[in-house]
Structure formats: structure tokens, C-alpha cells
Amino acid sequence: MASPKYIFVVGGVMSGIGKGVATSSIGRILKSKGFTVTAIKIDPYINVDAGTMNPTEHGEVFVLEDGYETDQDMGNYERFLDVTLPSINYMTTGRVYQEVIRRERNLEYGGKNVEVVPDIPLEVLRRISEAQKRESAEITLIEVGGTIGEYQNIIFLEAARMLKQKYPRDVAVVMLSYVPIPGNIGEMKTKPTQYAARSLNGVGLQADVILARATVPLDAKRKEKIAIFCNILPERVISAPDVSSIYEVPLNYEKDGMGDILCDVLGLDRRPTDLSAWEHFVEKSHNGGETLPIAVVGKYFESGEFVLADSYISVLESLKHAAYANDVKLKISYLDSEVYEKDPSKLEDLAQYRGILVPGGFGTRGVEGIIAAIRFARERKIPYFGLCYGMQLAVIEHARNCAGLAGANTVEISKDAPHPVIDVLPDQVERLTKQDYGGTMRLGKYGCVLTEGTVAHAAYGIEKISERHRHRYEVNPEYIARLEQSGLVFSGKSPSGVLMEIAELPTSVHPFFLGTQFHPEFQSRPLSPHPLFVAFIKAVAQHHV
Ligand code: GLN
Numbered sequence: 001m002a003s004p005k006y007i008f009v010v011g012g013v014m015s016g017i018g019k020g021v022a023t024s025s026i027g028r029i030l031k032s033k034g035f036t037v038t039a040i041k042i043d044p045y046i047n048v049d050a051g052t053m054n055p056t057e058h059g060e061v062f063v064l065e066d067g068y069e070t071d072q073d074m075g076n077y078e079r080f081l082d083v084t085l086p087s088i089n090y091m092t093t094g095r096v097y098q099e100v101i102r103r104e105r106n107l108e109y110g111g112k113n114v115e116v117v118p119d120i121p122l123e124v125l126r127r128i129s130e131a132q133k134r135e136s137a138e139i140t141l142i143e144v145g146g147t148i149g150e151y152q153n154i155i156f157l158e159a160a161r162m163l164k165q166k167y168p169r170d171v172a173v174v175m176l177s178y179v180p181i182p183g184n185i186g187e188m189k190t191k192p193t194q195y196a197a198r199s200l201n202g203v204g205l206q207a208d209v210i211l212a213r214a215t216v217p218l219d220a221k222r223k224e225k226i227a228i229f230c231n232i233l234p235e236r237v238i239s240a241p242d243v244s245s246i247y248e249v250p251l252n253y254e255k256d257g258m259g260d261i262l263c264d265v266l267g268l269d270r271r272p273t274d275l276s277a278w279e280h281f282v283e284k285s286h287n288g289g290e291t292l293p294i295a296v297v298g299k300y301f302e303s304g305e306f307v308l309a310d311s312y313i314s315v316l317e318s319l320k321h322a323a324y325a326n327d328v329k330l331k332i333s334y335l336d337s338e339v340y341e342k343d344p345s346k347l348e349d350l351a352q353y354r355g356i357l358v359p360g361g362f363g364t365r366g367v368e369g370i371i372a373a374i375r376f377a378r379e380r381k382i383p384y385f386g387l388c389y390g391m392q393l394a395v396i397e398h399a400r401n402c403a404g405l406a407g408a409n410t411v412e413i414s415k416d417a418p419h420p421v422i423d424v425l426p427d428q429v430e431r432l433t434k435q436d437y438g439g440t441m442r443l444g445k446y447g448c449v450l451t452e453g454t455v456a457h458a459a460y461g462i463e464k465i466s467e468r469h470r471h472r473y474e475v476n477p478e479y480i481a482r483l484e485q486s487g488l489v490f491s492g493k494s495p496s497g498v499l500m501e502i503a504e505l506p507t508s509v510h511p512f513f514l515g516t517q518f519h520p521e522f523q524s525r526p527l528s529p530h531p532l533f534v535a536f537i538k539a540v541a542q543h544h545v
Helices: 019-032 072-081 093-105 115-132 151-166 191-202 221-231 246-255 259-267 276-286 305-311 313-325 338-342 344-352 367-379 389-401 427-435 455-460 477-485 529-540
Strands: 007-010 037-043 061-063 070-071 090-092 139-144 169-176 209-214 237-241 291-298 329-336 355-358 384-387 406-412 419-424 442-450 464-471 472-477 488-493 502-505 513-516
Touching: 007 019, 007 151, 007 259, 007 313, 019 037, 019 072, 019 139, 019 246, 019 259, 037 070, 037 072, 037 115, 037 313, 061 072, 061 464, 070 072, 070 455, 072 313, 090 093, 090 502, 093 115, 093 151, 115 139, 139 151, 151 169, 169 191, 169 259, 191 221, 191 291, 191 513, 209 259, 237 246, 246 276, 276 313, 291 344, 291 367, 291 529, 305 313, 305 442, 313 329, 313 529, 329 338, 338 367, 338 455, 355 367, 355 389, 355 427, 355 529, 367 384, 367 389, 384 389, 384 529, 389 406, 389 419, 389 477, 389 502, 389 513, 406 502, 419 427, 419 477, 442 455, 442 502, 455 488, 455 502, 455 529, 472 477, 472 502, 477 488, 502 529
Parallel strands: 007 139, 007 169, 037 090, 037 139, 169 209, 209 237, 291 329, 291 355, 355 384, 384 513, 406 419
Antiparallel strands: 061 070, 419 472, 442 464, 442 488, 488 502, 502 513
16 A cells, blocks of 8 residues: 555635535545545544534534544544544544643653643644554545634644645645625635635645635636635636535536546546446435425524534434435424424424424423424324434323323433433433533444334344434333333334333334434435435325325
């Protein structure tokens, strides 16, 4: 194997313009050329992981197979690259410092002064190298969160500079920039990109490729201008216009020759790119097919659609993957469950939806409204899919309204509920008492055994599965028999048989009513949609209002 190659993706001008999708798309292209690719995300936060961050501020917390709680970009990497990434591929400032301080306390620096520079960038590079070796990656992508010029990410840019200084032929820098068209001028302005390129020069780095995000494609004149002022070849300025689906982005980049350009920069032989399966998937997303209205019911929903799409990105992407697989399209509405608490007659609005989904969540707010919506879905036979909290609340609804357990609840909400049908996991009690919250939930991948003859088993087509988790509470074993007697089927259980992983109603009583204690959305991929999402959307397509 040639020496490993590294591509740093950095942001210029402003954040929120799709650096994660850009990194993922570059990865997809290089993978489609037959390279072994891995991707790393660096977040410049003191938080040791993303688990303690509010999703409405930071976006979804994406859980890796090994349980690390990370940024939503890791989900994009896994989906675009069709890989499963380990925790070494995600780092925050907090994580890096934590490790350096741990080693210092262990006398591992042998009595020397431990300094921000070079010891922090060296730890960053150690992690990058470990991630590269783990996958034997020919090309390692490293996305540096934030924007050039921010005080926060300077040590990460310094790491990139140090690596480039050591291996000048093996490191490429891609800068994602933004080219605005101010309304009163009506013309594309390249100056912010020029300033960003200079800031990058100021930390000792030169962009090899500039990705110019804009509402429309870049014309030749603008490419030339960026090239001259940013000290780069015009063909290495790649147009990144707005697109209707993020999955089109790799195809767009490839139109501008991204894959070959990067091969040239890194001294790799050019190879043909085979994106045919990807193209086929993107075509499906444009094809006709019915548009089905789906309701996603939950709290947090006053923050606006834009924020919500980020908070539940894996759920939304999984729904899309399953819709394309079923040759339909979806119109997703976010419904704030607190509305049903204030005015129960509003529940009737739910009858217009072909399916109802309740995603994961925490805490008390809006929960009674969600339970009312789940009851509506059950009684009116609207396909229902509950994820984690969405499963726990479906169990509570069943307990209260089908099993005669008045006042049934989760101890997360009510410690002295008469029927604690959702109880705290035994190993969580001490952690909660000690307020030891960070990274201590039941996290990551666990096995699950499916019962034959159930909706879940039919969907997966196999008996043993494994899925990713993120929760502290579970179905209380003391109530299982009672819940089963009243018609709830636990179709998926932990291998020990103790933890209930899937709850469903038989098809004889409901077309599709299923909840999972795990988060299936973390394992759905464009080219291999998740079987439970596919089964849900199939039921949605068959349900008529
Ligand atoms: N709040 C619930 C628990 O901790 C559900 C968590 C979730 O939906 N991810 O068990």
C-alpha cells in the first residue's frame, strides 16, 4: 500500500453550509473509485462527547456502534460511506485534553512540560493515525468543525499543518466556502472566500481544493477569480450549488472532477469512479410515486422545522431511504404534542395522516399529549412506529387503556406511579443518584432475539439482530405477563430474555403498531434501508384515510 493519505476539510466564511455532507460526499466518491476510506469528525467543544448537548442547539446525538455519543455528521459519514465507525473517529477538544491530562497524571510525559502546542495537536494526530490504522484506510478524511479564524479550532488546524509539514505529498486541504449573492447587488461575491483563504494561509495551510457553496452553480468568471486570489488552479474550484437532496452532492462534485483532482493532489493514480448504484438511488428520490403525509409527534417542536430536521436527522433520512425503497414520497409534519394536552379535540387532526411516528426523547414535557396521540393511532388503526421513548410511551398507553393499569407511567416522570411499567435499568440507579450523567446510559449495540410469527421477525427475516441503544429506562419485568395477557406482543428481547426490545400489536388487531427500545434509525443506509422503516412505510402506503 502507498503511504496513507489524509484530506482535511475545513470551513471558511461561515458554518452551517454543509461541511458534513461535503466530507461524506468526497468520501463516497473516493470509495466509488475503490479506495478504502474512513472519516473523522473533530468538534471544537469542551464537552467530552455530544451526549450532554441539547439536540435543539447541537442537532441529533448520533450513537456509534461502540456506544460513543457523537455529532450528527458521523451519521452522514456512515450513511454516505456505508461503513460502521468506531469512537476513535470522533473527537472533541474536551476528549483530547482529557486524554492528555490523564497521561500527564500518569507520568507518561516523563517529567517534561506538557504544553498546548505541540502536545494537544500531537494527541490529535495520534488519534487520526489510530483511526487510519484501524481501518487500514488508504484515505482518511478529517472534518474540522467550526470555521477558520475561530479561536476554538486553531489547535486542530495546527495538527493539520504539522502533518502536512511532515508528509507534504500525503495531505490535502479542502476548504468549503460560501459565495453569497447579496439581494441588492444580484451578483456572486467572492471576497469572503478570498479572506477565508488568507486566514487559512495565516495558520500555515493552503487550500488545494475550494468548494464554493452557493445557491446556484459558479460561472467560469467566478472560478477564475477565486483561483487567482486564492492561489489555486481554476479547475480545482468546485461548484457546490444548492440541491434538493443531499444525496445528489457526490454526483455534482464528480461533474467537476473532484475524485481525479484529489488523486492528483495526493499523488494517487487516477481511477474510474463507479457511482451507478448511488445514481440509481438518487433517481428514485426524484421519481414520481404517491406523496404520503406522515406525522412526527413530540416535544421540542416549537423550535421550527429547520432545527427539528437537524434534531432528528437520522430518523428523517431513514424515512426517506424506506420511502424510496417503497417507491413513494413522504410529506413529514412535526406536530407538537402539548397541543393535545391543552385541547384533546385537536387529536382528530391526526386522522389525515397515513402514519404516525414518535421519536426518542427525555423528560416530562408533552408526554401526556404523545400518549394521547399513540392511543389515537392504536384505536383508529393508523400505522404507528415508536422509537425508544416512542416505544416506552406506547407500552404505557397499552398498560393504561388495554391492561387496566390506571396511572401506569415511567419512573422517569413519576417515581411513585401506581404502576411503574417503565422502570429504571438496575445499573442506572447509582449513576443517577451520583448525578453521573455523561456517557452513562445503556449505549451502543446490543443483541436482540426476535420471536417467529411477529411483525418484527417478518420485517427482518432473521432471528438474531443487533441494534444501537441510548436509554436509562426499560419495560419493568414485573409487568410483562400482565401486558402480554392484554394483547401486547414483545417480539424482540435481549438474548438473556430480561430486556424487552420490541413491543408490537398483532396484525389481526392493527395494520402496523410497533415500538423499539433501540434506535433503528442509526443503522439505515441509502442503499440498504432499515427493515423496520421499510415495513412501516409499506403499511403507511397501504393505509387509506
Ligand atoms: N427517556 C427514555 C430513557 O432514557 C428514552 C430515551 C430515548 O428515547 N432515547 O429510557
